[in-house]
Structures are given as C-alpha cells and as structure tokens.
Amino acid sequence: MSTKESTLKPDEFTVANNYANFLNHITKLRNPHEVEFLQAVREVVNSLVPVLAHHPQYMKSCILERLVEPEKIISFRVSWVDDEGDVQINRGYRVQFNSALGPYKGGLRFHTTVNESIIKFLGFEQTFKNSLTGQPIGGGKGGSDFDPKGKTDLEIMRFCQSFMTELYNHIGPDTDVPAGDIGVNAREIGYMFGQYKKLRGAFEAGVLTGKGLEYGGSLARTEATGYGLVYFVREMLQDKGIGFEDKTVIVSGSGNVSIYAMEKAAEFGAKVVACSDSNGCIYDENGIDLNTVKELKESGDERISEYITKYPNAQYLDDCSNIWSIPCDIALPCATQNEIDEATAKTLVDNGVQAVGEGANMPSTQEAINLFLDNDIHFAPAKAANAGGVAVSSLEMAQNGSKLMWTFEEVDEKLKDIMKNIYQNSMQAASDYGSPGNLVAGANIAGFIKIADAMSAQGII
Numbered sequence: 001m002s003t004k005e006s007t008l009k010p011d012e013f014t015v016a017n018n019y020a021n022f023l024n025h026i027t028k029l030r031n032p033h034e035v036e037f038l039q040a041v042r043e044v045v046n047s048l049v050p051v052l053a054h055h056p057q058y059m060k061s062c063i064l065e066r067l068v069e070p071e072k073i074i075s076f077r078v079s080w081v082d083d084e085g086d087v088q089i090n091r092g093y094r095v096q097f098n099s100a101l102g103p104y105k106g107g108l109r110f111h112t113t114v115n116e117s118i119i120k121f122l123g124f125e126q127t128f129k130n131s132l133t134g135q136p137i138g139g140g141k142g143g144s145d146f147d148p149k150g151k152t153d154l155e156i157m158r159f160c161q162s163f164m165t166e167l168y169n170h171i172g173p174d175t176d177v178p179a180g181d182i183g184v185n186a187r188e189i190g191y192m193f194g195q196y197k198k199l200r201g202a203f204e205a206g207v208l209t210g211k212g213l214e215y216g217g218s219l220a221r222t223e224a225t226g227y228g229l230v231y232f233v234r235e236m237l238q239d240k241g242i243g244f245e246d247k248t249v250i251v252s253g254s255g256n257v258s259i260y261a262m263e264k265a266a267e268f269g270a271k272v273v274a275c276s277d278s279n280g281c282i283y284d285e286n287g288i289d290l291n292t293v294k295e296l297k298e299s300g301d302e303r304i305s306e307y308i309t310k311y312p313n314a315q316y317l318d319d320c321s322n323i324w325s326i327p328c329d330i331a332l333p334c335a336t337q338n339e340i341d342e343a344t345a346k347t348l349v350d351n352g353v354q355a356v357g358e359g360a361n362m363p364s365t366q367e368a369i370n371l372f373l374d375n376d377i378h379f380a381p382a383k384a385a386n387a388g389g390v391a392v393s394s395l396e397m398a399q400n401g402s403k404l405m406w407t408f409e410e411v412d413e414k415l416k417d418i419m420k421n422i423y424q425n426s427m428q429a430a431s432d433y434g435s436p437g438n439l440v441a442g443a444n445i446a447g448f449i450k451i452a453d454a455m456s457a458q459g460i461i
C-alpha cells in the first residue's frame with residue numbers, strides 16, 4: 001500500500017490483521033505459485049480494508065474470501081494439425097470467475113506465456129472492471145499457450161476450431177461470452193464463431209463479442225479500449241486543469257489497444273512519439289505515423305522495426321522496455337502485465353511524466369504504482385481506464401439481443417458516458433473511504449461494493 005494511503009483507523013487495524021492472515025493463507029496454502037494472480041488479489045485486498053471495517057456483514061458472509069476463489073476453472077487439451085501434417089498440442093483454459101452481476105464476460109488470450117495464474121489474474125481483474133462499467137456482466141477470462149505468431153491463416157483456423165470444439169460446451173449468450181485479448185482479434189473470433197455455430201446448430205450472435213460487422217459485430221468495438229482509455233485519462237486530467245493538447249505521449253505495444261489509444265490521443269492534440277512490440281520500440285520525434293503502424297500491424301504481421309524503412313530519421317531501440325526511457329508527459333502502457341517496474345517508474349518520474357494511464361491489464365507492478373502515487377503522478381488504473389473494450393462488448397451483446405445495430409457515433413457517445421461514470425464513481429468511492437484522489441483504491445472499492453451486494457442477495461452459493 002502506498003505510504004500516501006490514509007492511515008488506518010483503530011477498527012481498521014483489526015480488519016487489516018485479519019486480511020493479512022487471509023492473504024498469507026491463500027499465498028502459502030492455496031495458490032503458492034500463482035504469482036500474477038496473487039499480485040492482483042493483494043492490491044485489491046489492501047484497498048478494501050476500510051470497506052470491510054465499515055460493512056461487517058461482508059466479512060460475516062465471507063464475501064471477499066469467496067470472491068477470490070473462481071466459481072469454475074476449465075482446462076482442456078487442444079490438439080490440432082499444422083501445415084506439415086504434424087500434430088500439435090496446446091492447453092486451453094476458461095476461468096469462470098464470478099457471475100453475481102451477469103454471465104461471465106472476458107477475453108481470450110493466445111500467448112506462449114498463458115497459464116492458470118495469468119488467466120486467473122485476468123479473470124479477477126475482469127470481475128471488478130465489468131462491475132465498474134455498470135453493465136450486467138460477470139467476470140471471466142480464457143485462452144491458450146498457443147502462439148499465433150508465425151502461424152499461417154489455415155493453422156490459426158484449425159487451432160481455433162479445435163479450441164472451440166471443447167469450449168463450446170461451457171459458453172453461451174447467457175452463460176459465458178468470450179472476446180479478444182492478446183493474440184485474439186477479429187480473425188480468431190470469426191473462426192471460433194463459425195465453429196461454435198456449426199456445433200450448436202444455431203446462430204447465437206451474443207456468444208462472442210468482437211465479431212465482424214457483417215455478422216453481428218458492433219461499430220466502435222475495435223476502437224473501444226484505446227478510445228476509452230484516452231477518454232478516461234482526459235477526465236482525470238481535466239480535473240487537474242490539463243489536457244492532451246501539446247503533450248508528448250508514449251504508448252507501449254502496437255496492437256489493438258495501443259493503436260486506437262494513439263489515434264485518439266493524437267486527435268486530442270497530443271504528439272505520440274513512441275510505440276513498441278515484443279521485439280523493440282520506435283521513437284519518432286516528429287510524431288508516429290499511425291497509418292504506417294496500422295499497415296505493419298493490422299493489415300500485415302510485421303515487426304515494428306520495419307517503420308524505420310519508411311522513416312529512416314526515426315530510431316529503433318532493440319528492447320521494448322527501452323520505450324520507458326524516452327521522456328514524455330503522458331505514458332500509456334498498452335502491451336502486457338508488469339511492463340513497468342519500480343526502476344522504470346522512477347525513470348519516468350525523473351523524466352517528468354505527469355500522468356500514467358493503464359491500457360493493458362496490470363501493466364505496473366505494485367511497487368511502480370506506489371512510486372507513482374507517492375510522487376503525485378496522475379494515475380489511471382487498468383480496471384477502470386481500460387474498461388471501454390468490455391463495455392462496448394456489452395453494448396454489442398445488447399445490440400445482438402435486440403437485433404438492432406447502432407451507429408458509430410451512438411456507440412462512441414455511450415462509451416464516453418461510461419468512462420466518465422467510471423471515473424466519477426471511482427473518485428467518489430476513494431473519497432468516501434479515506435483515500436481521496438486515489439483511483440486505484442476508488443476503482444477497487446466501487447467495483448467491489450456492487451459485486452458484494454449482489455453476492456449477498458444471492459445467498460451462500
């Protein structure tokens with residue numbers, strides 16, 4: 001917990017001790033090797049001490065103890081045949097974390113680093129994020145250790161079909177609705193939707209979100225996470241009397257979230273000077289040419305280093321973490337978890353960063369978050385700031401259910417309202433529970449209370 005956090009009141013000491021013991025229990029006995037999951041849980045538990053002290057009924061019915069245990073974890077083998085005719089085996093997961101607010105909702109990640117701890121951390125974060133959107137959706141996440149990089153279109157199709165052949169038994173529009181995440185974009189969603197429809201024998205549009213526009217996708221879903229991040233950060237900055245105008249911005253990653261965060265930041269008057277991929281980062285002091293990045297990364301499957309071919313005056317740094325050594329006013333980590341550690345955060349602060357907005361899930365370590373908060377950096381935490389994607393996914397489900405299709409402007413206006421509400425509700429919760437201005441605490445508290453009240457109403461299940 002940051003040293004800036006409010007000092008605990010007497011009755012909160014007891015709760016803090018009880019929950020320190022609880023954290024020890026789940027760390028040592030229940031999830032000893034799940035490092036990323038425990039990191040996500042620890043941050044939330046530390047934020048909730050004042051809430052639990054104020055609501056003893058949540059402690060009596062063990063709301064938090066139940067909330068940190070997923071309702072269901074499904075793990076399955078995925079066998080598929082590559083273009084050489086060789087059999088490949090991957091592991092698939094779906095963690096159905098919490099359905100107090102609605103059907104499980106959350107992305108699918110295809111990346112070599114996927115394991116149960118990663119999927120559980122993502123599902124836990126998703127549960128709070130989805131609550132903050134105000135939409136009727138629970139939390140879940142899934143994926144596989146399948147690496148789409150370097151695979152042909154046909155290999156990706158065969159993998160997705162095999163993956164869905166197992167997953168389809170466990171999902172549905174009112175049960176569990178997957179979507180995209182790292183390594184899963186419109187192409188993968190399309191192949192999985194086709195297989196689901198064939199196996200189910202019905203066109204259930206609402207079973208997946210991020211679908212193509214021609215078969216039930218929502219306008220603005222592709223842009224939603226990146227746009228929503230910038231809308232949220234703008235709300236935060238406006239409260240401080242500043243904005244994106246004339247600011248220097250760096251955005252890690254160059255995938256779905258990163259590209260549309262860069263687009264909206266530039267539209268709001270910022271100069272985006274750097275972005276990255278898992279091999280390295282580019283720095284263009286004249287401002288990144290986003291169309292070139294889209295050609296390389298959305299249309300093609302190129303490395304970001306190819307940008308230099310078109311812009312030889314730009315620089316390529318052969319390590320993606322070097323992006324954080326570039327001086328900037330606003331940093332938007334949009335690649336992956338724990339990409340900013342304490343040393344990186346110190347470099348950003350020493351270079352004069354004013355604001356950090358988390359587009360990726362858990363991109364900052366706890367130590368980095370504490371350093372940002374202790375240095376009064378305007379900090380927009382992931383589960384609040386990157387909720388625009390899942391919020392528009394929920395709007396896609398609503399359009400599917402009503403068999404209507406809203407315009408881009410209609411969806412974008414709803415997205416702006418949702419991000420504004422998340423900001424205001426998180427700030428209010430932070431103020432109500434003794435951490436004024438601390439959006440990390442506020443988002444965790446606001447997300448928790450809605451889930452806790454729903455779980456209380458639904459009995460001990």
Ligand SMILES: NC(=O)C1=CN([C@@H]2O[C@H](COP(=O)(O)OP(=O)(O)OC[C@H]3O[C@@H](n4cnc5c(N)ncnc54)[C@H](OP(=O)(O)O)[C@@H]3O)[C@@H](O)[C@H]2O)C=CC1
Nearest residue numbers: 181182183225253254255256257277278335336360361389
């Ligand atoms: N898609 C969505 O709707 C949402 C996604 N998020 C989060 O945003 C982040 C990015 O997701 P998304 O844009 O969808 O994914 P994409 O696969 O579209 O893009 C991911 C980007 O991050 C880079 N990257 C991935 N893993 C690493 C790594 N270990 N080290 C460095 N760079 C890495 C990729 O580089 P390369 O091309 O080399 O792999 C790529 O540039 C993730 O944390 C995701 O959980 C959050 C909310 C919604």
Ligand SMILES: N=C(CCC(=O)O)C(=O)O
Nearest residue numbers: 106107179180181390393
């Ligand atoms: N990957 C996502 C989007 C999930 C969704 O749209 O259901 C996330 O919120 O982390």
